[in-house]
Amino acid sequence: MLEVTTRNLKNAVVVVIKGDVDLYSSPKVRKIIIGLTKKKTENVLVDLTQVAYMDSSGVATLVEGLQQVGKYKGKLKLFGLESAVREVFELSRLDKVFEIYENEEKALGTLA
Amino acid sequence: MLEVTTRNLKNAVVVVIKGDVDLYSSPKVRKIIIGLTKKKTENVLVDLTQVAYMDSSGVATLVEGLQQVGKYKGKLKLFGLESAVREVFELSRLDKVFEIYENEEKALGTLA
């Protein structure tokens, strides 16, 4: 039921996630994000606008992605967090670790 | 959790239902609609735009309202049916018994 698609922009790849990210569905997210980091995609923007729920397995997947892009000095940024998703990041004290933006425009605006 | 509010227009009262109408919540809908028919409200428009689910107890409530307004030559019209709600009316073969409109504007347009 979870859908993950990617959209290529000039200077970034947007990963659009649609659905709940939990133990059942996070492997699908992981596959796509790790795939992008293997290709050393410079800027990965994760669109969470359509994610109403994320658990720790989803958060772990994004942390892993962040660590991978860090290895080649790439960026992984998040945008469009619903309140339930934002709460999980806050409770995990990762809201300061990730770059989190309101929407795609603002996330794009921070790219060189 | 179901909310039922009414809005008075010049020539009609709009009953706005928000939430699922089932055995638990339909008494709340019934109370409002029967209240209006007791006051012989000439035109009762039921706004179902925000109703994602209705079961036979909800349908029964609306049939009862229709019969009550019929007694004093009033009107009861429905609008804004979601597909799940529309299906229940079709399965009950009541889609031809009720006057059903797409939206409030169209329902209002049919009033004298």
Next chain:
Amino acid sequence: MGLKGDISKHPPVSDKAQDAIEFRVPSDPKILKIVRLSVSHLCDLAGFTAEERNGTTLAVDEACSNIIRHAYDGAHDQPIIVTCKLLTNGVQITIRDFGKNIRKSEIKSRDLEKVRPGGLGVHLIQSVMDVVKYERSSRKGNKLTLAKYKNVK
């Protein structure tokens, strides 16, 4: 009514006990929404269309409502057990109660031509589901077996 469609014609494709989800809920109208949310999601897992999902969810809701109103005469504190099985070609749902034994002759849908409130539940259940089978339990109570298959007309 009795058997609608013969359940043996559509054997459950997977029926290991561990595939079943079982809910034990009180006969309180408040819990209907929880049952609906669960059944609806199960239908998504089964790959149902929106129409198949809405219909199945409605049927289970109507069946539980009837148990509350008829088998338990409106009591809110009696047990209902809903068991859902995901089949590869659909879902099977059994609903058990421990109330008054049903008289099969009473469980029938009425003439829809006469427009009146009520009396629609059994009709809706029968129109929507591929299998509708009411059984009296050997002791107290009843068991209703419902099934819906994908892509059946």
Next chain:
Amino acid sequence: MGLKGDISKHPPVSDKAQDAIEFRVPSDPKILKIVRLSVSHLCDLAGFTAEERNGTTLAVDEACSNIIRHAYDGAHDQPIIVTCKLLTNGVQITIRDFGKNIRKSEIKSRDLEKVRPGGLGVHLIQSVMDVVKYERSSRKGNKLTLAKYKNVK
């Protein structure tokens, strides 16, 4: 971890058996959404704020995920029993499994300063719930009691 908050300090205000909703589900990640939908609606019935509801739903999801991954080592066909009780001042949820007995010393949240994937579940459960009590069953398996009360800090 052991007891967080003392459950006896907040006695369930209503705990007749008939107020409980019980789910028996397989240890399959697919069912997590059904459990979440149900718990989330129960929280609505309890009159929780969105934050209280989201937190409670998350905690139950994390607890079930941990059972699947740790108590059952990823097996998808083992039983989990989730029992939910509506209290007048909140909800109580117990989650039972029949897997490996937990070592309480192992169930602890890690240092969050070290940013790494994983190891967040227990922390999330503890941050959100007012009662978190792990018990080993006298035979095989474990029982986790969670509770959340309205308007606590």
